[in-house]
Amino acid sequence: MTADLILSIALVVLVLVGAWAAIEIALTMRSARRDVGALTTSAREVVEQVQPVVAKLDGIMDELEPSAKRVTPLLEKTEVAVGEVTVSLDRVNGILEDVSSVSGAASSVTGAVKGVAESAASGVAGVVSRLRGESAPDAAALPETQHTRPEPKQEEVPTRYVDYADVAAAADAAAGTDASAEDAEEEKN
DSSP: OHHHHHHHHHHHHHHHHHHHHHHHHHHHHHHHHHHHHHHHHHHHHHHHHHHHHHHHHHHHHHHHHHHHHHHHHHHHHHHHHHHHHHHHHHHHHHHHHHHHHHHHHHHHHHHHHHHHHHHHHHHHHHHHHHHHTOOOOOGGGSTTTSOSSOOOOSSOOOOOOOOHHHHHHHHHHHHHHHHHHHHHHHHHO
16 A cells, blocks of 8 residues: 555646646746737837838938939049149159259359359459559459359258350350450460
Protein backbone atom coordinates (compact mmCIF):
# COMPACT_ATOMS: atom_id res chain seq x y z
CA MET A 1 0.00 0.00 0.00
CA THR A 2 2.70 2.35 0.53
CA ALA A 3 3.58 2.16 -3.16
CA ASP A 4 -0.03 2.89 -4.06
CA LEU A 5 -0.06 5.79 -1.65
CA ILE A 6 3.18 7.21 -3.06
CA LEU A 7 1.87 6.76 -6.57
CA SER A 8 -1.41 8.47 -5.68
CA ILE A 9 0.41 11.37 -4.02
CA ALA A 10 2.69 11.71 -7.07
CA LEU A 11 -0.34 11.76 -9.37
CA VAL A 12 -2.06 14.42 -7.25
CA VAL A 13 1.15 16.50 -7.27
CA LEU A 14 1.44 16.07 -11.04
CA VAL A 15 -2.16 17.12 -11.56
CA LEU A 16 -1.70 20.15 -9.29
CA VAL A 17 1.54 21.14 -11.15
CA GLY A 18 -0.23 20.68 -14.51
CA ALA A 19 -3.18 22.81 -13.36
CA TRP A 20 -0.81 25.45 -12.04
CA ALA A 21 1.12 25.48 -15.38
CA ALA A 22 -2.16 25.75 -17.35
CA ILE A 23 -3.27 28.71 -15.20
CA GLU A 24 0.11 30.42 -15.66
CA ILE A 25 -0.02 29.90 -19.42
CA ALA A 26 -3.57 31.31 -19.53
CA LEU A 27 -2.57 34.36 -17.46
CA THR A 28 0.53 34.93 -19.63
CA MET A 29 -1.55 34.67 -22.79
CA ARG A 30 -4.11 37.15 -21.40
CA SER A 31 -1.32 39.55 -20.42
CA ALA A 32 0.34 39.15 -23.81
CA ARG A 33 -2.97 39.78 -25.58
CA ARG A 34 -3.53 42.93 -23.51
CA ASP A 35 0.05 44.16 -24.27
CA VAL A 36 -0.35 43.41 -27.98
CA GLY A 37 -3.64 45.36 -27.97
CA ALA A 38 -1.99 48.37 -26.29
CA LEU A 39 0.91 48.19 -28.73
CA THR A 40 -1.47 48.04 -31.69
CA THR A 41 -3.40 51.06 -30.38
CA SER A 42 -0.18 53.02 -29.91
CA ALA A 43 0.99 52.09 -33.40
CA ARG A 44 -2.32 53.26 -34.90
CA GLU A 45 -2.06 56.58 -33.07
CA VAL A 46 1.52 57.09 -34.28
CA VAL A 47 0.55 56.23 -37.85
CA GLU A 48 -2.39 58.67 -37.68
CA GLN A 49 -0.08 61.43 -36.38
CA VAL A 50 2.63 60.71 -38.95
CA GLN A 51 0.30 60.62 -41.98
CA PRO A 52 -0.08 64.45 -42.22
CA VAL A 53 3.67 64.90 -41.84
CA VAL A 54 4.32 62.33 -44.58
CA ALA A 55 1.75 64.07 -46.80
CA LYS A 56 3.49 67.44 -46.24
CA LEU A 57 6.90 65.91 -46.97
CA ASP A 58 5.51 64.35 -50.13
CA GLY A 59 4.21 67.78 -51.22
CA ILE A 60 7.57 69.38 -50.46
CA MET A 61 9.38 66.70 -52.48
CA ASP A 62 7.00 67.30 -55.39
CA GLU A 63 7.79 71.03 -55.21
CA LEU A 64 11.55 70.44 -54.94
CA GLU A 65 11.73 68.02 -57.83
CA PRO A 66 11.79 70.74 -60.57
CA SER A 67 14.37 72.70 -58.57
CA ALA A 68 16.52 69.62 -58.17
CA LYS A 69 16.43 69.13 -61.94
CA ARG A 70 17.75 72.69 -62.37
CA VAL A 71 20.61 72.26 -59.87
CA THR A 72 22.69 69.95 -62.06
CA PRO A 73 22.85 72.31 -65.07
CA LEU A 74 23.49 75.21 -62.71
CA LEU A 75 26.43 73.36 -61.16
CA GLU A 76 27.78 72.57 -64.63
CA LYS A 77 27.52 76.25 -65.64
CA THR A 78 29.26 77.25 -62.41
CA GLU A 79 32.06 74.79 -63.12
CA VAL A 80 32.49 76.24 -66.64
CA ALA A 81 32.50 79.80 -65.25
CA VAL A 82 35.12 78.92 -62.65
CA GLY A 83 37.23 77.32 -65.38
CA GLU A 84 36.97 80.46 -67.53
CA VAL A 85 37.91 82.67 -64.57
CA THR A 86 40.94 80.47 -63.93
CA VAL A 87 42.02 80.77 -67.57
CA SER A 88 41.51 84.55 -67.45
CA LEU A 89 43.56 84.82 -64.26
CA ASP A 90 46.33 82.77 -65.89
CA ARG A 91 46.32 85.18 -68.84
CA VAL A 92 46.44 88.20 -66.51
CA ASN A 93 49.36 86.58 -64.67
CA GLY A 94 51.19 86.13 -67.99
CA ILE A 95 50.52 89.74 -68.94
CA LEU A 96 51.82 90.94 -65.58
CA GLU A 97 54.97 88.85 -66.04
CA ASP A 98 55.46 90.43 -69.50
CA VAL A 99 54.94 93.92 -68.06
CA SER A 100 57.47 93.15 -65.34
CA SER A 101 60.08 91.99 -67.85
CA VAL A 102 59.44 95.03 -70.10
CA SER A 103 59.74 97.35 -67.09
CA GLY A 104 63.04 95.71 -66.14
CA ALA A 105 64.32 96.11 -69.70
CA ALA A 106 63.19 99.74 -69.76
CA SER A 107 65.01 100.36 -66.49
CA SER A 108 68.18 98.85 -67.98
CA VAL A 109 67.83 101.03 -71.10
CA THR A 110 67.35 104.11 -68.93
CA GLY A 111 70.48 103.29 -66.94
CA ALA A 112 72.46 102.78 -70.14
CA VAL A 113 71.25 106.08 -71.61
CA LYS A 114 72.08 107.85 -68.36
CA GLY A 115 75.58 106.39 -68.45
CA VAL A 116 76.06 107.46 -72.07
CA ALA A 117 74.74 110.95 -71.32
CA GLU A 118 77.05 111.34 -68.32
CA SER A 119 80.08 110.18 -70.24
CA ALA A 120 79.17 112.48 -73.13
CA ALA A 121 78.73 115.42 -70.73
CA SER A 122 82.07 114.76 -69.07
CA GLY A 123 83.72 114.42 -72.47
CA VAL A 124 82.26 117.74 -73.66
CA ALA A 125 83.27 119.42 -70.42
CA GLY A 126 86.80 118.07 -70.84
CA VAL A 127 87.02 119.34 -74.41
CA VAL A 128 85.65 122.77 -73.45
CA SER A 129 88.06 123.07 -70.55
CA ARG A 130 91.01 122.09 -72.78
CA LEU A 131 89.94 124.66 -75.37
CA ARG A 132 89.95 127.31 -72.64
CA GLY A 133 93.31 126.14 -71.49
CA GLU A 134 92.13 124.97 -68.10
CA SER A 135 92.93 121.64 -66.58
CA ALA A 136 90.32 118.93 -67.14
CA PRO A 137 87.76 118.94 -64.37
CA ASP A 138 87.17 115.83 -62.35
CA ALA A 139 84.08 113.98 -63.61
CA ALA A 140 82.75 113.72 -60.06
CA ALA A 141 82.91 117.53 -59.71
CA LEU A 142 80.68 118.15 -62.74
CA PRO A 143 77.16 119.32 -61.83
CA GLU A 144 75.65 116.76 -64.23
CA THR A 145 77.22 113.92 -62.28
CA GLN A 146 76.30 115.21 -58.85
CA HIS A 147 73.03 113.88 -57.52
CA THR A 148 70.63 116.49 -56.21
CA ARG A 149 68.38 113.94 -54.56
CA PRO A 150 69.44 111.11 -52.28
CA GLU A 151 69.77 107.66 -53.79
CA PRO A 152 66.75 105.43 -53.16
CA LYS A 153 67.10 102.79 -50.48
CA GLN A 154 67.80 99.23 -51.55
CA GLU A 155 64.21 98.15 -50.75
CA GLU A 156 62.63 100.93 -52.81
CA VAL A 157 62.57 100.55 -56.56
CA PRO A 158 61.62 103.82 -58.27
CA THR A 159 58.99 103.57 -60.97
CA ARG A 160 60.12 105.00 -64.28
CA TYR A 161 58.19 105.35 -67.50
CA VAL A 162 60.18 105.27 -70.68
CA ASP A 163 59.24 106.74 -74.04
CA TYR A 164 61.33 104.75 -76.51
CA ALA A 165 61.36 107.57 -79.06
CA ASP A 166 63.03 109.81 -76.46
CA VAL A 167 65.52 107.04 -75.63
CA ALA A 168 66.46 106.62 -79.29
CA ALA A 169 66.86 110.41 -79.75
CA ALA A 170 69.01 110.66 -76.62
CA ALA A 171 71.20 107.77 -77.77
CA ASP A 172 71.62 109.37 -81.19
CA ALA A 173 72.45 112.72 -79.59
CA ALA A 174 74.96 111.11 -77.25
CA ALA A 175 76.59 109.31 -80.15
CA GLY A 176 76.79 112.60 -82.08
CA THR A 177 78.25 114.43 -79.05
CA ASP A 178 80.93 111.76 -78.60
CA ALA A 179 81.87 112.05 -82.26
CA SER A 180 82.03 115.89 -82.01
CA ALA A 181 84.24 115.69 -78.92
CA GLU A 182 86.63 113.31 -80.65
CA ASP A 183 86.78 115.53 -83.77
CA ALA A 184 87.52 118.59 -81.64
CA GLU A 185 90.28 116.78 -79.80
CA GLU A 186 91.87 115.62 -83.05
CA GLU A 187 91.83 119.17 -84.42
CA LYS A 188 93.55 120.44 -81.31
CA ASN A 189 96.38 117.93 -81.60
